[in-house]
Amino acid sequence: MAQGPRENIDEADRRAGPIVLSVDAMGGDQGPKAVISGMAKSAAKNPDLQFLVHGDAAALRPLIAKAKLDDRVELRDCPDVVSMTDKPSNVLRHGQKTSMWSCIDAVKTGEAQAAVSCGNTGALMLLSVMRLRKIPGVHRPAIACLWPSRNPAGFNVMLDVGADIKADPRDLLQYALMGCSYARNGQEVRHPRIGLLNNGTEEHKGRPEMREAHSLISRAAKTADYDFVGFVEGVDIPSDRVDVIVTDGFTGNVALKTGEGTASLIRDLLREAFQYSPLSRLAAVLALTSLKRLQKRIDPRRVNGGVFLGVNGTVVKSHGSADATGVSAAIKLAFKLGQKDFTNRLAARVAEGSVLVEEDNRRSGT
Template sequence: MTLPRIAVDAMGGDEGVRVMIEGAALARRRHDRFKFLLVGDEARIKQALESHPNLRASSEILHAPDVITGEDKPSQALRRSKTTSMGMAINAVKTGDAGAAVSAGNTGAMMAIAKLALRTMPGIDRPALAALLPTLGENDLVMLDLGANTECDARNLVQFAIMGAAYSRIVTGLASPRVRLLNIGTEEIKGTGELRDAAMQLKEADTALAMSFDGFTEADKLSRGDVDVVVTDGFSGNIALKALEGTARFVGDLLKRSFSSSIRSKVGFLISRPATELLKHHLDPNNHNGAVFLGLNGIVVKSHGSATALGVANAVAVTARLLEENLTERIAADLHKVGADVIRKSGRPGSPPEKSAPAEGEIA
């Protein structure tokens, strides 16, 4: 079976073409059934491909004369999208020239372009940004939304839960992922009205879907491994994600300082090096790279801007797996199972009206 090719924005990321091409080449060795559409400056891409004949043989180059920078606002990116590497990569998904797109560029711009080009799926009001986070359990944790929507009502949260569960079943292999809403406590009376209403709706939908809704969880439990999907609004999700990343860096820096403080500490480091290397591997964001914009009529994956070639390869690997496992079709099937009678048209009385699109710069 011929699988759709993956469009790679070769100009995105802090390191640009070299790392994006190296990452795509590494991913190609792991997923040799896929072909690639490499979008960006043709001369620079051809030069980078000289060291990767395997990728060169399975790729086509689409020249893009312009690049979206990290400083560009989403509105600016939208106006220039037709000539930029990011915009052309996402448009290739819209036209069917590619089955999915990967970029390490500006997240806000990426969301704006993808939403305008691909639109949201029937039954989904807003796309959400989902990523895998490491835990002490056997499986990684799927968390969403991580910054696409700062304000969400109960309907949005229920839709995020359905999409997150479908994503989790693909990436973790679990038949019925454990789903919880992020809250300030686990008691049913805790949290906002939107959270309590979403919990009630998810309890009703639990029997119709391949997921197990377990109520609420708190931020200090995210890494314990006793939940598979955590759902929240993009404001809280982005703060929680950055707090986790900061804590991981703090632990790493603290260990470095401790092990270099004396001769005895340095000897202790040599003895404990296998354990510290395992910790480093577990906390390295490159090993969990690849956030997905769920809810669009097409697959778009965001690689971290500072990702190494290994990180880019992992983002491409996530993309490949989502194509192989038909993520979009799975989400559509789950939405059909639940039906509009469970996902109500609005949240609790008095809840704020939905915004038609994310505000300027809403994604952090």
Template structure:
């Protein structure tokens, strides 16, 4: 029986082939039960593999004459999908030659290509970008959507909750993940009509879903570790994620400045170095690398463009686990377990709610 394969867009990311291949080599040492399909310039990939003989025997090369530029518009990238490393990696998933595709390239292009090639699962209207966010709790927080859909209605948010819970059950080993909707307050009357409708849907259907719905949360609660899945639209999610990343960098920069301000501070740094190293590791985006496009008929993982080899290996690890744990089948089963008529009800309630909508 042939081993499952992960297709890697080896031309994506800021560092290109070297980091992609080094990351795949690290992943291979951790996941010897997988093979790799490295997609990109054949000569450059063959040369890079010379430095990783352990990977060479577990990797095939698929030549791609072109790569998607970081600033390329998704519509332009779509027209070149058949000749780019990104497009051919996704196509390998479509044709069943790979169980998942991993890319550190242009997010918009990756989303467009993946959605066109793989389509969405039955019962899912739009895919959502989900990622793991570090918390003070026992495990990371699953957060979605983080930019795939800037505007979402109640039906979309409801579906995101189902998909996010399925993802949390895999990555965090939870039986019934606690789900909250990101809002500007925790009271039931707060937020837009879409948010309140989504909350009503989740309450109604919670008995048939493998999740526990726990109402609304505010952004300052995302890192506490009090719940497992945060659901929001792509605009709010992306803003919240960038704010959290900025806050983490601010704390790191402030600590470095404080510890270098005087001789006493430098001595304090030496004493507290184990704690600061732990903090740095916990906030390092490479340790949480690998966002997933949930809702597609195939596994596609997005790596940070500036990820190191370790970060790339972690993104590949996410892909391997989702293949092993049958993410697609789990989401499909969860969606099928709920009456489709349930998720059409908010559209009929919207007219009654719009007049009373409030943002405060």
């Protein structure tokens, strides 16, 4: 684990003092109440948190007052809301007065260090790309999610899980570089192990573009300071073989939702199993603490927060159906990334990575 001077970028002190998060209070399935409750949960634990809240001021003001957040919140009144069914292109054309637009713009102007929204993913991504612009050198931004795993950290990072349905080998290399930076800054993994998701671990497996991506990511490993473990399979996503799983947004989205569906089925079957007989109900009472511990490990609300990587600003997409616990997890993540000046670090990594890969390619004559 030799640490080059570049590692100092990540070792720099965190930004001291208050962090302002820009929060889109509208657009989630559970309404503004869940968002404000989530903010209150986080604010109670963290005195350094300040909020810029965007939405219907008349509806939000009493909620904020009730949550005793008046001195932590600045409110921006926005007459419009992006709904879950709005087409992203329409939002871009006509959405200037929406809470989502205002939320992203507060990051653009530098008033806030990161944005959080539970709204329409496609619209949030398109607004982020168009208003914040892509980081130089990034072709396709990506959404990174956290996945409960056997790793000591308890989570793995996977990207892209749905920003773009396509990714060519160069994009997959950039996902590796960006995922690596996110694992360092968001998950405190110093020397991330990167895996490329495929339908088998043998080097001859998969589509030709997968093998090309394998070669690119492998060649960049040393210069960009990560371990490349090669191809990984679906079964490795929650494993301790790897810290970052790289894939295209179509496959990543299917995998993420398959994992959610499987976990939810098992949770329900477990509940049924413990309600089956008086004896099993007694067992459930005795096992309550154990079961709660398990529940906490695999609770999707705790890993709530897809991070948009590759745009000039930190944007955290909370699950549309997030409750207060879920929103609070997304806020905690946004705070951490804001405090670390994540966007600039990631941009530095991508720039440096790209340059080093070019040099490497020149040297190896490819």
